[in-house]
Amino acid sequence: MFENVEDYPIDPIMIGADLFAQDPRREKLNLTVGIYQDEHGRTPVLEAVKLAEQQLIETQSSKAYLPLTGDAEYCSLLGREIIGDAYNARWVAAQTSGGAVALRVMADLLAQLPEPPTVWLQAPTYGNYVPILTAAGARHQALPYYDPLRSELTFDQMLDGLKAARPGDVFLMQGVCHNPTGADMSEDQFTALLDTLEALGIVPWIDLAYLGFAQGFHADCSTARRIAERFPECIVCITLSKSFGIYRDRAGALFIKTGEADQERITRAVTAIVRSGASHAPDHGPAVVRTILQDSDMKALWLRDLNQMRERVARTRERIVATEQDMFGTDRLAYLVRQVGMFSLLPLSAAQEMALTRDHGIHIVQGGRINVARLGDEDVPWLVDAVCRTMSRPSR
Template sequence: MIGKAVGACRIRAIDFEKGSDVFEKVEDYPVDPIMIGADYFAQDPRTDKLNLTVGIFQDAHGQTPVLKAVKEAERRLVETQTTKSYLALTGDAEYCAVLGREILDEAFSSDWVAAQTSGGAVALRVMADLLAQMPDPPTVWLQTPTYGNYIPILTAAGTRFAQVPYYDPIGRKITFNQMLDGLTNAKAGDVFLMQGVCHNPTGADMTAEQFNALLEVLEQRGIIPWIDLAYLGFAHGFEADCAMARQIAERFHECIVCVTLSKSFGIYRDRAGALFVKTRKDDQPRIHRAVSAIVRSGASHAPDHGPSVVRTILQDQKLKALWLQELDRMRVRVAEVRAQITQTERNDFGTQDLAYLTQQRGMFSLLPLTEHQETALTRDHGIHVVKGGRVNVARLGSQDIGWLIRAVRTVMASRS
């Protein structure tokens, strides 16, 4: 029996042998498969292993550099920042306005409620909480496969969700008609959560015609579009990559835009993101209060260093031009790796099993493997991928490409 006096209070003695175990009752949580893949890689004792799991950009030397524009913006902030006081719960209004105009152009106006967030994940979680807490909660419709953290975020918030097919990894194509067919089960007021360019995990983006057809269906059925922008600048360039969000913003009187700038500015650990909610004027004060209350009960305040760097760059034409040049170089690097995979396979192996990678965009793609083949890829060849076959092509060096192709060919030869 153990007891302890603290001031005038006495903590009740506890019999640890007879005490009730609490934490054994904790059930399994849905965990982001990206993090699981990273853990498996760390536990692999082999030295000849290749990590294609975590979604960060790497240059040809295997480094994730700090952009020169970011370094200069940080130097200015250190010299000029006069306080570390709290901001509003929704963050720096100037940052939100600058970023909103940059991404949404003329579609950004006073019709939006905006909040600075700790990356895109918190923007997603705040919105998921808001939807879950509505008197008649809508269903959030997801593309399948899609970003591995969506389901954990929605589940943790208690948000209703359902899924529609988006991509066939074995057939290596978007299942667009099946996706539209799936949405016939959605009702007016439901929400469709989609990704912008550089679809994660597939790398397969809708064509302009397909995207327009999707918006037509959403509009006809009264479904609210929710777009998640995580890779602006990695598909066709920053300006072009904002087009999907601008089309949505111009067309719908209610919509949701979540943004993370981790990849676009290379500031992964500095957590710069934003949430934008377009709604009717009469609804804005309530939505703003709701977002503020949800932020307060969770993150409380977003970190400001990363967003201040972004704001500094976007408000200075020379810094912005430098950043866009660096962003273009990252985009070109990823496109060149994709092209090199196709060329190496054609020249060295005489096949085109991975030629589809050249037509896809961004850092991620799905290998056309069954679950058994995916397991063999890691077990027999030391190549670690996210469950479902997702690979980060940006983490491939020139010396790794032949290794990957040879391993994929070998496991694909198995029919299991």
């Protein structure tokens, strides 16, 4: 039987991690990781998280299953925190095992509609969208969002491509700190996108994975709030892995805004899909989040640490640009300071990506993605020197 199993595509990030582990050199740099790391290469446990966990140890009275859609109090707190005043009884909410399960539940729901919509994607975009949509059997199509070699958005092309969409189709976008490009839409561009979606009858689906890493937590919620206030139907998926530093504890949520007459049916549909897949969501991470959001002192500590992480990433971007100016007098990486979040794309050809690893020991994700947050102060000159020398050679 098993000899008939065909090869599955391998995640480029996993390939990058494997190649780094196999590299025998002592002097090597791994920029493939998808998590925040401090200047010492550590992923710290935030002080507020430790306090919340201690409180849970002392007060939690049961480990029984939660309802299939999770802890209603967690969902309500999170909904009000992120969606704001637009969060009301018209929303269907479910606690999920991180953002990936929220995405998969929604993909399953769309694929099971009598007339399944097309999900329109930005390209390049988060590497797990296509596998999730494909596994669910959901229709999807990509639109050009960013030119990696020119390091700029192809926004007008994306809007032109949306003209092929039908009313009732869905547009899946990232709210802030676009992964893998680091290039977010401007305020004017985001407004123009919403205008286009509304005019064409396309349902917005926003994925929020890096809240707090662009302009600050509350400012980063504005994209979801603008959508929620404007559209009668919309979808919001959330993961809190990065915002709270609880990657392995899988805290996420799915929010669906519906018409009042549709709410009970959508709730039953979400419940059935959750039951057939992840079943009950893990509770530890969401319980930590709930505890922090309910305590003003813990919340203040969390926001302080989140701001410090955001500011360090921004300083690292500035340091890369300044280092290139000092070392080479050029500005080929100047675009990095205009971008936000942990990730960006280096403007390299496939051959140059290979050369960067082969000649300099710097491992990046296929397609040029680097994790800026992984860089320590001593790593920046290494990266700048290697990238600039690699870019100066002919691309083969």
